[in-house]
Amino acid sequence: MLRALGIEVTPTQMVDLVDSLHFVDIRSRRDFKHSARAVLVNQREQIPLFDEAFDLFWQARSEGELLELDLGTLLQKHQQQEMELYRRNPSAGESQNDSQETEEERLLTYSDRELLRQKDFARLDDAELVTVQRMMQGIQWQLEPRRTRRHVRARQGQLIDLRRTMRQTLRHGGEVMQFTYRERKTKRRPVVLICDISGSMERYSRVLLQFIYIVTSRLDRVESFVFSTRLTRITRQLQRRNIDDALREASAVVHDWAGGTRIGEAIRTFNYDWARRVLNQGAVVMIISDGWDRGDVQLLGREMDRLHRSCHRLIWLNPLLGAEDYQPLVRGIQAALPHIDDFLPVHNLASLEQLAAILQKDNR
Known part of the structure; x- marks a missing residue:
């Protein structure tokens, strides 16, 4: 269909399209459309033609002649539009107000998206962070029910x-x-997220809080906490519909951003003040931290043991685990490892996709 409209599609692009569908919700027409457009369209001026062809294809006409007739009409329409644009402004095809280019017109190729999937969160610039946040929305979060x-x-x-x-x-x-x-x-199982926002986690805190917000918006029963030197509950703040408002309100109630790290004290506070309220009915608990702890590691070991016995599954997500040469040598990690069920990386989009797949298949 696209070839008939003059949009060249190669076999390699078709393979890339099939591969890209693993990373979007194909039940979402919008996500599927954007993924297909990013892979199959190479020239900006072909975007309107592709969009109309996509909508025409999904009308699911019952007779092939009608579809063929519509294709001819569609192609003729766009040729007339191009001629009219050229008649009014012969240089429009060269400049065409790039400054007014919309976000959706800034195409990302499949290879670009793959690079962003693998890029460490700590190395994202502001523009990449916005794109990654949008891609993060496509991850499907669903827990195996109990x-x-x-x-x-x-x-x-x-x-x-x-x-x-x-x-x-x-x-x-x-x-x-x-x-x-x-x-x-x-x-459905409850989910508890406890995120380290100390100084050593500062490079990752912003994007990981966006991850927590998305999980909170997708699952029904999520409790969210952050800690540096003390534990703060931010569940209510993250229930705002707008992500910027939610993160701004969460920041307002936290008074120890980028401070020291007292993981053991934070887990003890959770165990004594919150565990009975939020760990009922087989909760899954995820701690997000690099394990650097300035507190009592023996206390951390005891409290991790208590937490492990109180929940269905205890997962430790470490952004440093994505490095090839990483070894769990810091005292906090060594104290926690005997008491956790899963020790996983959380440094890029690919690691979040891996986590989502693991949560959907509860083997415990």
Whole structure:
């Protein structure tokens, strides 16, 4: 279809398009459209033609002649628009007000996106940070639900509901007409995020707080905390609809940004003041920290052990773990490692995608 409109599409681009679909929600027409456009369109002036062709394709016409007719009409329309533009301003094709170029017209190729997926958060410039934040929105956050002890009706399955089957049998004169089934009821697990915002984490704090905001907006039951020398709950602040407003309000209630690090004291505060309220029903807890701790590491070990026994799954996310030569030598990490279920990197978009995949498959 695109070739018929004069947009050259190579086999390599088709392979890249298929690969790119692993990183977007294909149920979202907007995300799919932007991904396809970034891979298949090489010239800015082809963007309007691609957009209209995309919309035409997804109208799902039942007859091929109608689609062919619309393609011809569409191509003729754009040729007329180009001629009219040239007639009014012969130099428009060269300049065309680049200063008024919209964000959506600033195309990122698939290779550009792949580079951003792999680039360390600490090395992003302001423009890249905005793009990464937009790409971060496409990650699907969904936890494996927990099974409760209660049972509910099921259309089919391996567990026969004997009571309901017998009642139906009695209503039919003692003849078994149909088996009824039941299955264990499932509920979504709560999530607790505890993020280190001390001085050693300053390079990562901004983008990781955006990650926490996105997780909070996608999942139902999320509690969020930050710490440096003390623990602060920011759950309510992150419930604002606008991310900038949410982060601004969170910053206003935190008084120890980029300070020292007291991980053990922060975890102890959580265990004593918050654990009973937020760790019910098999919560998943994620601690985000590089492990640099100026406090009592023995206290950290004890409190991590207590936290591990109180939750369903304890995950430690370390931005330094993305380095090839990283070794867990700092005292804080050594004290925590015996008590965690997963030790994962959180330094770029690819590591967040890995985390999302792990959370969807709970093997514990």
